[in-house]
Amino acid sequence: MPETVIEAKGLIKKYGDLEAVAGIDLEVRAGEIFGFLGPNGAGKSTTISMLCTLLTPTAGVARVAGIDVVHDPAAVRQRIGLVFQDPSLDDQLTGRENLEFHAFVYSVPAQDRRRRIDEMLDLLQLADRASSQVKTYSGGMKRRLEIARGMLHQPQILFLDEPTLGLDPQTRKSIWTHLNELRSTKGVTIFMTTHYMDEAEYCDRIAIIDRGKIVALGTPEDLKGLVGGDVVTITSTKPEAAESEIKKLLGVTPVRDNGSLRMEVPDGKAFVPRLVRELEAPVDTVSLRRPSLDDVFLKLTGRVIRDEEVSARDRNRAMASRWMGRRR
Amino acid sequence: MSVETASPTLMTVPAAPIDTRMASLRAIYIIWYRDILRYWRDRWRLVASLAQPLLFLLVFGSGLSSSLGGAFGRGTGISYIQFMYPGIIGMSILFSAIFGAMSIVWDREFGFLKEVLVAPIDRWAVAVGKALGGTTQAMIQGLILLVLAPFVGVKLSLLTVVELVPLAAVLAFGLASFGVAIASMMKSLQGFQVVMNFLMMPMFFLSGALFPLTNLPGWMTWLTRLDPASYGIDPIRRVVLSNSGLPNVNSLGLTINGQVLAIPMEAAIMLAFGAVLLGVAVVMFERRD
Numbered sequence: 001m002p003e004t005v006i007e008a009k010g011l012i013k014k015y016g017d018l019e020a021v022a023g024i025d026l027e028v029r030a031g032e033i034f035g036f037l038g039p040n041g042a043g044k045s046t047t048i049s050m051l052c053t054l055l056t057p058t059a060g061v062a063r064v065a066g067i068d069v070v071h072d073p074a075a076v077r078q079r080i081g082l083v084f085q086d087p088s089l090d091d092q093l094t095g096r097e098n099l100e101f102h103a104f105v106y107s108v109p110a111q112d113r114r115r116r117i118d119e120m121l122d123l124l125q126l127a128d129r130a131s132s133q134v135k136t137y138s139g140g141m142k143r144r145l146e147i148a149r150g151m152l153h154q155p156q157i158l159f160l161d162e163p164t165l166g167l168d169p170q171t172r173k174s175i176w177t178h179l180n181e182l183r184s185t186k187g188v189t190i191f192m193t194t195h196y197m198d199e200a201e202y203c204d205r206i207a208i209i210d211r212g213k214i215v216a217l218g219t220p221e222d223l224k225g226l227v228g229g230d231v232v233t234i235t236s237t238k239p240e241a242a243e244s245e246i247k248k249l250l251g252v253t254p255v256r257d258n259g260s261l262r263m264e265v266p267d268g269k270a271f272v273p274r275l276v277r278e279l280e281a282p283v284d285t286v287s288l289r290r291p292s293l294d295d296v297f298l299k300l301t302g303r304v305i306r307d308e309e310v311s312a313r314d315r316n317r318a319m320a321s322r323w324m325g326r327r328r
Numbered sequence: 329m330s331v332e333t334a335s336p337t338l339m340t341v342p343a344a345p346i347d348t349r350m351a352s353l354r355a356i357y358i359i360w361y362r363d364i365l366r367y368w369r370d371r372w373r374l375v376a377s378l379a380q381p382l383l384f385l386l387v388f389g390s391g392l393s394s395s396l397g398g399a400f401g402r403g404t405g406i407s408y409i410q411f412m413y414p415g416i417i418g419m420s421i422l423f424s425a426i427f428g429a430m431s432i433v434w435d436r437e438f439g440f441l442k443e444v445l446v447a448p449i450d451r452w453a454v455a456v457g458k459a460l461g462g463t464t465q466a467m468i469q470g471l472i473l474l475v476l477a478p479f480v481g482v483k484l485s486l487l488t489v490v491e492l493v494p495l496a497a498v499l500a501f502g503l504a505s506f507g508v509a510i511a512s513m514m515k516s517l518q519g520f521q522v523v524m525n526f527l528m529m530p531m532f533f534l535s536g537a538l539f540p541l542t543n544l545p546g547w548m549t550w551l552t553r554l555d556p557a558s559y560g561i562d563p564i565r566r567v568v569l570s571n572s573g574l575p576n577v578n579s580l581g582l583t584i585n586g587q588v589l590a591i592p593m594e595a596a597i598m599l600a601f602g603a604v605l606l607g608v609a610v611v612m613f614e615r616r617d
Binding site: 052053054074075077078082084086087088089090091092093097100101102104105106107133149 | 447
């Protein structure tokens with residue numbers, strides 16, 4: 001079992017009467033991609049900020065890379081890489097200059113500077129644009145540059161707060177490819193927050209956080225297991241007939257929704273062939289779906305993560321930064 | 329579980345413990361260097377920052393020069409535009425030093441300050457780096473105006489330039505430190521206008537850049553002597569004009585109790601002001617989250 005690189009016990013952060021983080025316990029092992037999943041305001045950013053020594057916990061203990069975050073924040077910061085939720089690049093400088101700045105303030109040895117910068121630019125596929133000013137970069141390139149920067153001082157753990165916020169799906173996917181590559185080539189542990197359910201699938205383990213507390217923790221598969229089974233949906237030109245046959249022959253009660261029938265079954269892969277074989281009513285389409293993390297989240301918290309709210313906020317954020325960017 | 333596939337032997341740990349003194353020096357250097365790089369890259373700012381001094385000299389200076397005629401200078405032989413010219417160099421330094429330091433507020437607004445503040449470096453190094461960056465920019469902005477000397481009837485010599493560089497540096501340092509101290513207390517760009525109106529403009533008007541600080545009403549004499557910029561602009565004027573064959577400039581200079589201050593004394597006052605304000609900036613930086 002790999003060593004534990006992040007350890008939190010009873011971590012609490014209070015703002016006056018408001019308990020933003022209400023007692024969090026977790027352990028992250030070396031080489032893991034650990035996802036922190038929850039809606040806005042659940043306490044994700046507050047938790048990550050405490051682990052990164054940017055906020056002091058009200059109570060509890062956290063050790064990152066074996067060092068207590070309260071006792072020696074500077075030592076922790078030297079050993080972690082940070083990618084903030086909001087942009088933090090100097091867009092008047094080139095990509096390379098941003099990395100050089102970082103190499104200096106993180107005391108990367110002079111003889112390693114150039115080599116490491118080139119390596120990171122290559123890894124994140126920014127080498128050909130390294131000499132362009134960051135203001136000419138796309139959103140995805142800026143993120144990649146921030147990830148390259150966070151990795152430059154060879155941290156043990158890379159913390160990313162909503163690294164894919166506001167990016168289009170394709171760019172998000174490429175960010176994930178890069179993160180996976182960094183994990184496998186550099187052996188870095190990745191701790192990240194997200195509210196995109198589909199992204200949590202890339203993580204080795206996920207903690208679902210709601211109202212400042214972890215409500216579930218495990219692999220994406222473990223968590224989906226909490227819902228219990230697969231979701232099978234069929235469409236039929238004779239839904240009534242199909243429904244009664246399914247009840248009689250297969251012992252499952254489907255839910256009718258217009259022309260389709262939806263049922264939850266323990267083992268979908270075995271169920272579908274039986275269904276097709278035994279049903280006499282015409283079946284037009286069959287779909288088998290694993291329960292998604294949305295289903296898990298709904299089950300655990302009684303709520304869904306609303307993407308519309310999130311995207312409205314993203315839009316505002318993007319607009320604000322464009323407006324400010326132009327004024328610069 | 330896929331967790332086990334990653335091997336902990338690949339882990340990279342920073343090797344030797346870092347020499348914090350060297351780390352601070354490196355940080356000061358790169359923070360300074362970034363400011364210079366940005367200054368150099370922003371050519372428009374360079375051009376735009378020349379417009380204001382030119383406007384003052386051409387319009388204000390020429391206008392007042394011709395209306396005052398020989399009445400200005402009380403027999404020193406100094407015309408108004410000659411008197412004003414070193415003051416405008418001082419103005420350029422004053423404005424650029426404070427503007428330069430205000431980039432801290434921009435950095436905060438655009439997030440880059442976070443990158444600096446979370447780095448494992450001492451906070452004092454951040455304040456010092458910013459102050460030195462502002463100092464350098466302001467010095468260049470002031471000294472660049474020396475090219476205008478022939479147009480206002482001021483003769484330049486190598487000696488003038490040699491004496492002027494340290495004096496411009498001291499004035500720039502004092503005001504840049506002042507700017508960093510102010511910027512470290514400001515949360516947003518909104519406060520910027522306030523700083524402009526209530527600090528920079530009064531400092532400029534009371535500094536002796538535009539009129540001699542002698543024979544003023546009592547209350548104004550007090551305010552001008554409290555204005556740190558006065559102690560930076562006066563020696564610049566004395567050096568520029570006396571080296572240009574106008575030795576009587578001292579009679580228009582800064583006095584305390586009727587006594588003309590020695591140039592090294594003025595420079596020392598300016599330097600002390602800068603050091604104290606830089607200290608304030610350091611404390612403010614150490615304090616913030």
